[in-house]
Amino acid sequence: MNTALAFLAQTLRIAVPYLFAAAGGVLAERAGIISLTLEGFMLGGAFSAMLGSYYSGDPWIGVLCGIVGGLAFGMVHAVSTIRFKADQVVSGIAINLLAIGLTRYFLKLVFGSSSNSPRVAGFSAGTSSTALVTGLLHNPLIPIGLLIVPAVAWLLYRTPFGLRVRAVGEHPEAANTLGVSVKRVRYAAVALSGALAALGGAYLSLDQHQFTDGMSAGRGFIALAAIIFGRWDPVRAGIACLFFAAAETLQIQLQGMQAIPSQFVQMIPYVLTIIALVGVVGRAVPPAALGRE
Amino acid sequence: MSDPNAELMREENPSTVSESMVIIRSRALRDRVVEAVLPPLVALLVSIVVGDLLILAVGQSPGAVYRLMLEGTWGNAYGFAQVLYKSTTLICTGLAVAVGLRAGLFNIGAEGQLAAGGLAAALVGLALPAGTSALIAVPLCTVGALVAGGAVGFVPGALRAKWGAHEVITTIMLNFIVLALLSWLISTRLRVPETLHTQVIRAGALPRLSAAWSGFHGSAANGSIAIVLCAAVILGWYLFRTRGGFELRAVGLQPEAAENAGISVGRTWIRALTISGALAGLGGINFVLGYEHYYEEGFATGAGFLGIAVALVGRSNPLGVVLAALFFATLSQGGLAINALVPKQMVDALQGVVILAMAASVPEVRRLLARSRGKR
Numbered sequence: 109m110n111t112a113l114a115f116l117a118q119t120l121r122i123a124v125p126y127l128f129a130a131a132g133g134v135l136a137e138r139a140g141i142i143s144l145t146l147e148g149f150m151l152g153g154a155f156s157a158m159l160g161s162y163y164s165g166d167p168w169i170g171v172l173c174g175i176v177g178g179l180a181f182g183m184v185h186a187v188s189t190i191r192f193k194a195d196q197v198v199s200g201i202a203i204n205l206l207a208i209g210l211t212r213y214f215l216k217l218v219f220g221s222s223s224n225s226p227r228v229a230g231f232s233a234g235t236s237s238t239a240l241v242t243g244l245l246h247n248p249l250i251p252i253g254l255l256i257v258p259a260v261a262w263l264l265y266r267t268p269f270g271l272r273v274r275a276v277g278e279h280p281e282a283a284n285t286l287g288v289s290v291k292r293v294r295y296a297a298v299a300l301s302g303a304l305a306a307l308g309g310a311y312l313s314l315d316q317h318q319f320t321d322g323m324s325a326g327r328g329f330i331a332l333a334a335i336i337f338g339r340w341d342p343v344r345a346g347i348a349c350l351f352f353a354a355a356e357t358l359q360i361q362l363q364g365m366q367a368i369p370s371q372f373v374q375m376i377p378y379v380l381t382i383i384a385l386v387g388v389v390g391r392a393v394p395p396a397a398l399g400r401e
Numbered sequence: 402m403s404d405p406n407a408e409l410m411r412e413e414n415p416s417t418v419s420e421s422m423v424i425i426r427s428r429a430l431r432d433r434v435v436e437a438v439l440p441p442l443v444a445l446l447v448s449i450v451v452g453d454l455l456i457l458a459v460g461q462s463p464g465a466v467y468r469l470m471l472e473g474t475w476g477n478a479y480g481f482a483q484v485l486y487k488s489t490t491l492i493c494t495g496l497a498v499a500v501g502l503r504a505g506l507f508n509i510g511a512e513g514q515l516a517a518g519g520l521a522a523a524l525v526g527l528a529l530p531a532g533t534s535a536l537i538a539v540p541l542c543t544v545g546a547l548v549a550g551g552a553v554g555f556v557p558g559a560l561r562a563k564w565g566a567h568e569v570i571t572t573i574m575l576n577f578i579v580l581a582l583l584s585w586l587i588s589t590r591l592r593v594p595e596t597l598h599t600q601v602i603r604a605g606a607l608p609r610l611s612a613a614w615s616g617f618h619g620s621a622a623n624g625s626i627a628i629v630l631c632a633a634v635i636l637g638w639y640l641f642r643t644r645g646g647f648e649l650r651a652v653g654l655q656p657e658a659a660e661n662a663g664i665s666v667g668r669t670w671i672r673a674l675t676i677s678g679a680l681a682g683l684g685g686i687n688f689v690l691g692y693e694h695y696y697e698e699g700f701a702t703g704a705g706f707l708g709i710a711v712a713l714v715g716r717s718n719p720l721g722v723v724l725a726a727l728f729f730a731t732l733s734q735g736g737l738a739i740n741a742l743v744p745k746q747m748v749d750a751l752q753g754v755v756i757l758a759m760a761a762s763v764p765e766v767r768r769l770l771a772r773s774r775g776k777r
Contacts (some may be wrong), residue, residue, distance in 0.1 A: 131767075198713060202756035205752050212746035372585070385570060
């Protein structure tokens with residue numbers, strides 16, 4: 109029983125950053141803007157959250173700063189792809205490189221380190237197996253992360269804004285004819301995706317009480333894999349996040365036994381995504397206007 | 402992004418490939434030059450401005466920092482040789498991305514292809530008896546690198562052609578898969594204990610440039626730059642002087658028109674991504690045969706994404722790619738030179754700025770040109 113609970117708790121803690129990023133990514137992709145940027149948004153969010161917490165001593169100010177950092181990166185991506193009509197893939201890659209570069213530069217500038225920040229105030233989940241549930245609640249970003257997926261699903265399927273997002277991502281010309289400002293909806297969706305993914309990054313730095321260089325470590329791409337594997341549906345993407353996190357947890361817990369090499373577990377999300385795209389079990393079809401003007 | 406001409410051609414609606422080519426030829430040369438050259442200049446200008454801000458943020462003078470950067474790269478033999486060394490790998494990944502773009506495909510997997518090429522070169526080298534002449538060993542290892550990179554590139558080509566799986570996603574995913582596989586191979590079988598690299602190759606390898614001229618002493622620059630430049634020339638000839646290259650570009654410009662003209666789009670995609678992967682794989686010889694003489698995990702890190710930058714700034718043209726690779730290599734080596742005044746991490750940020758400015762200015766310049774054509 110205890111092992112099962114421990115497994116569940118660890119899975120949830122690994123899944124939270126994926127859930128935030130995937131929730132954000134689904135919004136942007138459903139509005140027609142490709143989300144190769146999640147990795148950069150997360151890294152930017154992790155860094156600005158650490159910075160906010162460092163200067164204020166309050167992790168909640170850190171969360172706020174993380175959101176602001178994500179919004180800033182999101183707006184850069186939005187302006188370049190929507191205003192300047194830059195290629196979304198290229199702009200996304202640029203955002204990721206920019207996030208790596210700027211966080212490294214300011215890490216060196218502010219803290220004189222090329223690897224990590226000093227310890228800052230943050231949230232921490234208790235690690236002792238007796239207090240698993242309270243431990244999870246101790247870090248408020250964990251319950252928020254679990255609720256974010258249903259929240260985005262509600263936003264997407266039950267609100268006028270969500271309807272506009274879907275319209276703009278499937279058929280921008282028709283949406284435009286009906287008086288929806290395609291640009292404004294896309295700006296909002298990309299900005300929101302920046303803020304949400306940044307929350308995932310803030311979770312990382314506030315959970316570990318410090319920022320380390322490149323700490324998003326490919327999680328943005330795992331979230332992207334979850335989006336595709338979940339066929340651009342927030343709930344299914346969320347389930348994919350939980351599944352990928354469970355696989356990771358299994359690998360960590362089996363590490364002592366060397367049953368499966370860790371590298372093969374790491375491959376799972378990527379292999380499944382390719383399988384989903386090839387369409388062995390129901391083909392993954394992206395939003396019709398994804399990547400188009 | 403597929404090709405500078407693509408959007409324009411769509412406006413004029415050519416129905417066949419030959420008509421398309423006529424339209425291209427009839428365009429004013431001036432417009433084509435402006436369209437090719439202006440965006441990189443804009444990107445350079447924007448990155449200098451952002452660089453100024455980052456330098457001023459630490460209270461240094463931009464002029465002094467940029468001078469130091471030039472002195473540390475093109476200003477002395479060692480720095481220049483290091484630029485050559487770093488540009489060699491970037492030319493390969495840049496050419497790889499460029500040939501994909503010419504066919505209308507985005508290869509984001511150059512890093513995995515490069516790593517696979519490097520490991521294959523090392524494995525072939527290790528399989529040869531110690532003391533094998535470089536005249537035999539180098540071509541064999543090079544072929545190994547080309548084949549391994551090409552094999553990794555073939556997969557997303559086939560996935561796209563047979564199942565319509567988009568290559569942007571599959572190449573990203575394959576990157577992680579290939580790197581994890583290589584990491585597993587190294588950690589379980591191939592490495593020297595306590596390290597992340599294989600045994601040292603005892604067969605002949607590529608000479609350092611410092612063997613020819615002592616001024617380059619201490620630099621990693623080596624003979625692979627010659628092989629890589631040959632590859633750039635051959636690619637240019639292939640793209641612009643052969644039937645296969647013509648088909649490849651036609652598919653990149655107008656897949657439907659190409660299909661109507663009897664070109665198999667799917668097969669062309671597979672061919673383009675296989676060539677692309679092979680070119681990225683070729684880059685592996687720079688580190689493995691020219692520098693360390695072993696494969697080491699992580700040697701390819703970042704070279705794939707920079708290859709995208711190189712191909713974009715080089716406008717998917719082999720000569721442009723070589724020049725752009727020299728530019729990005731200068732930035733990267735220059736970072737080391739300025740580290741005393743400004744954190745070298747500045748150049749990491751500038752790389753992102755260059756790509757972003759490039760991506761934003763290409764469509765902008767195209768629109769400006771279209772507008773000025775409308776007025777004429």
